[in-house]
Amino acid sequence: MSHIETISSFVKGAPPGELADVVADIKALTASEPNVVDELAPAFEKYNEEQFITLKLPGSSQPVLISPHNSLGGGRYYDVESSSSFEVDHLSQKASAVQSYVLEGAQTDLVKSTLKSLGTYVKEHFPNAALGAYPVESDSKVAIVIVANKYSPNNFWNGRWRSVYTFDPSSGNLEGQIMVDVHYYEDGNVRLLTNKAVSASIPSGTGAGIVKEIASTEKKYQEDLNKSFVSLSEGAFKGLRRQLPVTRQKIEWERVTGYRLGQDIGGGSSKR
Amino acid sequence: MAADPFDSALDLLRRLNPKHTSEHLNAIISLAPDLTEDLLSSVDQPLTVKRCKQTGRDYLLCDYNRDGDSYRSPWSNQFDPPLDEGGVGGVGPGGSEGAGEGAIPNERVRKMEVKANEAFDIYRELYYEGGVSSVYLWNLDDGFAGVVLVKKAATPGTNTEGVWDSIHVFEAIERGRTTHYKLTSTVILSLSTNVEGTVGDMDLSGNMTRQVEQDLPVENDDSHIANVGRLVEDMELKMRNLLQDVYFGKAKDVVGDLRSVGSLSEGARERETQRELIGSMKR
Numbered sequence: 001m002s003h004i005e006t007i008s009s010f011v012k013g014a015p016p017g018e019l020a021d022v023v024a025d026i027k028a029l030t031a032s033e034p035n036v037v038d039e040l041a042p043a044f045e046k047y048n049e050e051q052f053i054t055l056k057l058p059g060s061s062q063p064v065l066i067s068p069h070n071s072l073g074g075g076r077y078y079d080v081e082s083s084s085s086f087e088v089d090h091l092s093q094k095a096s097a098v099q100s101y102v103l104e105g106a107q108t109d110l111v112k113s114t115l116k117s118l119g120t121y122v123k124e125h126f127p128n129a130a131l132g133a134y135p136v137e138s139d140s141k142v143a144i145v146i147v148a149n150k151y152s153p154n155n156f157w158n159g160r161w162r163s164v165y166t167f168d169p170s171s172g173n174l175e176g177q178i179m180v181d182v183h184y185y186e187d188g189n190v191r192l193l194t195n196k197a198v199s200a201s202i203p204s205g206t207g208a209g210i211v212k213e214i215a216s217t218e219k220k221y222q223e224d225l226n227k228s229f230v231s232l233s234e235g236a237f238k239g240l241r242r243q244l245p246v247t248r249q250k251i252e253w254e255r256v257t258g259y260r261l262g263q264d265i266g267g268g269s270s271k272r
Numbered sequence: 273m274a275a276d277p278f279d280s281a282l283d284l285l286r287r288l289n290p291k292h293t294s295e296h297l298n299a300i301i302s303l304a305p306d307l308t309e310d311l312l313s314s315v316d317q318p319l320t321v322k323r324c325k326q327t328g329r330d331y332l333l334c335d336y337n338r339d340g341d342s343y344r345s346p347w348s349n350q351f352d353p354p355l356d357e358g359g360v361g362g363v364g365p366g367g368s369e370g371a372g373e374g375a376i377p378n379e380r381v382r383k384m385e386v387k388a389n390e391a392f393d394i395y396r397e398l399y400y401e402g403g404v405s406s407v408y409l410w411n412l413d414d415g416f417a418g419v420v421l422v423k424k425a426a427t428p429g430t431n432t433e434g435v436w437d438s439i440h441v442f443e444a445i446e447r448g449r450t451t452h453y454k455l456t457s458t459v460i461l462s463l464s465t466n467v468e469g470t471v472g473d474m475d476l477s478g479n480m481t482r483q484v485e486q487d488l489p490v491e492n493d494d495s496h497i498a499n500v501g502r503l504v505e506d507m508e509l510k511m512r513n514l515l516q517d518v519y520f521g522k523a524k525d526v527v528g529d530l531r532s533v534g535s536l537s538e539g540a541r542e543r544e545t546q547r548e549l550i551g552s553m554k555r
Contacts, residue, residue: 187481188478236429244399
């Protein structure tokens with residue numbers, strides 16, 4: 001692996017809300033090559049688009065997201081709701097040079113009706129999220145993106161929920177992916193990473209129909225995920241190490257050195 | 273002022289996916305070769321298992337029983353592959369240079385090492401009901417030091433995997449009838465499940481480290497094994513509870529903070545109604 005590839009892999013692996021910390025570490029580790037960060041521009045762009053980074057447009061309080069689906073090329077992206085396009089500095093994650101951008105084409109009506117229903121749904125279930133819907137694949141399909149972040153660096157944890165779907169109006173098929181990323185790092189480093197592929201058929205083909213399906217899919221996914229926490233805790237975790245020996249007593253260490261396995265070692269009254 | 277590269281390397285390892293710490297560690301070393309020794313001795317990685325050629329028993333590999341590419345078995349006290357001529361470890365007869373250079377403990381400490389391995393083998397069987405354990409000790413000028421290792425892997429379901437690595441490094445500074453123990457414990461725990469149709473891919477991996485220091489009375493060398501045993505046992509119980517809280521409590525709570533299963537506006541209305549109810553009861 002080349003130098004830049006190695007460092008780019010660190011950028012790609014940055015946990016939610018911690019890109020700036022990772023970049024600071026990279027700088028300290030490559031102090032002899034002060035220009036290394038400039039060479040990481042493609043890695044930052046890829047990270048920001050894959051992670052659906054949110055930013056605020058100058059003079060607006062609504063967050064907008066960036067993704068491969070709303071890229072106009074040359075570092076510019078567009079937002080349907082505010083009918084604007086903007087330039088993104090991928091290192092600072094700041095938007096500038098806002099211009100008017102009016103969506104046109106065959107999928108415009110479906111994009112707008114989807115956005116309307118999606119806005120209502122997201123508000124009901126995500127305390128802090130950004131969303132988008134965009135025509136993709138030569139205006140033949142609609143991409144839908146939701147990203148929710150919660151950062152609590154003072155308490156050493158950060159989290160991100162991402163979901164992305166593509167709706168094909170000609171077949172009525174909806175395909176997508178839900179991904180959760182949680183990082184906890186107080187005296188340690190613990191990471192939850194999930195990835196779930198989903199697909200559904202939406203005969204109505206309406207924006208409301210699409211969002212209804214997304215809502216029920218995401219509800220079921222979150223319930224399955226919650227069940228999985230329980231089954232991992234009750235299954236794999238318990239199977240690795242017991243809380244106490246079968247005797248329910250701590251070991252009598254003074255006696256252990258004199259006793260061999262299979263004998264009376266697990267505490268005072270070990271009736272097995 | 274520029275940040276210290278060593279601290280930055282540790283910070284980076286605390287942020288990148290803990291499932292791939294070894295790969296990240298190698299990548300950082302390729303960027304900053306000067307840090308190799310320091311990083312290898314302070315970053316805990318998942319343990320590897322090797323079979324002792326002399327006894328047929330499994331033992332665990334770490335920096336503390338390594339000399340070059342050879343590792344010492346705690347069961348036979350032999351290095352595999354054998355060290356070159358004149359290589360009774362890289363340390364002189366005093367053996368007080370610490371581990372990692374093929375240090376083998378002196379006769380007294382090796383005796384304790386043999387007993388400690390037997391004791392922790394029992395401990396492992398009682399708490400882990402499987403897995404592999406190894407204890408390595410080495411001499412210090414004013415006492416001795418050691419590492420207690422346990423590894424256990426489990427595949428309870430066809431789609432579920434779990435691996436637990438315990439790494440307890442301790443120092444025992446002997447001061448007459450009492451000894452000062454300093455214990456640094458790391459548990460590396462990796463859990464994953466893949467169930468198509470329901471949850472898809474789910475990976476919960478990480479490591480946590482805790483330290484404790486304590487003065488304990490010592491009558492003879494067996495007391496050391498009992499003291500270290502108790503310290504490790506208490507620490508593992510504490511860490512198991514901590515891991516349970518973080519892996520299955522905290523992580524799940526954060527997901528719930530990102531997305532609410534129930535409707536947020538209904539939740540807000542219910543809280544408002546509750547507040548009014550409590551308010552009216554107070555009046």
